[in-house]
Amino acid sequence: MVRDPASATLLAWAGFPLLGAGAGWLVRLLAEWVVSWPWAPFQGPAELIASLPEPALTVGALVVGALAGIVVAGIGQWESLVVTVDTERIRLARKGSTSEFTAGTVHAGCLDGKYLVLLGHDGAELAREPAGLDRERLTGALREHGHQWLDEDPYLAEFRLWVPDTPGLPAGANALLAARQKHVGKIDGDSSGRELRDELAKLGVVVRDRKKQQYWRLVRQADS
Known part of the structure; x- marks a missing residue:
């Protein structure tokens, strides 16, 4: 089984909660600073935070921040x-x-x-x-x-930049690529983008993304 190294996993589960707790502490300090300057924005939320009694304010800020860090670490593991x-x-x-x-x-x-x-x-x-x-x-x-x-990838040289109405593509491929363009840059977590990639694959079109642009190639018989 190949997965993220144990050191990286440990760092995520330990580091993100610590960073979150630090962020919670900074939010507490920032709220006090905002309240002291009437011209500063977000007076309402800042006053609400600063009005909490100590030590509940400090402990709460640290706990909430740490919990947020745990959530971030969990999401990272889930996406790995x-x-x-x-x-x-x-x-x-x-x-x-x-x-x-x-x-x-x-x-x-x-x-x-x-x-x-x-x-x-x-x-x-x-x-x-x-x-x-x-x-x-x-x-x-x-x-x-x-x-x-x-x-x-032995087929890298075959990829071509896609532009609207590119000739030589199977029927329907340009429409799928046009629909997919708005998902480029967020394909990793975008189910619609993945579904469009799958539909293109059914037409024999392979697509890869670079710098928010789509590149395509047609499937051909692989070299033996």
């Missing part, structure tokens, strides 16, 4: 990709959902920037998931169980 590999399959788990690919359907895996990409034998992308995972650990896990790992 976990890759489970054996000789028969590759399983990707993220955000409470799991995708599983049998060894016979996967041609190779690679990293494209921050994304883990699994390629099919026809050149289609079976998966493209954001992953802050260690390259060496991913490489070792796949190769150890007989799966091919590539240093880079």
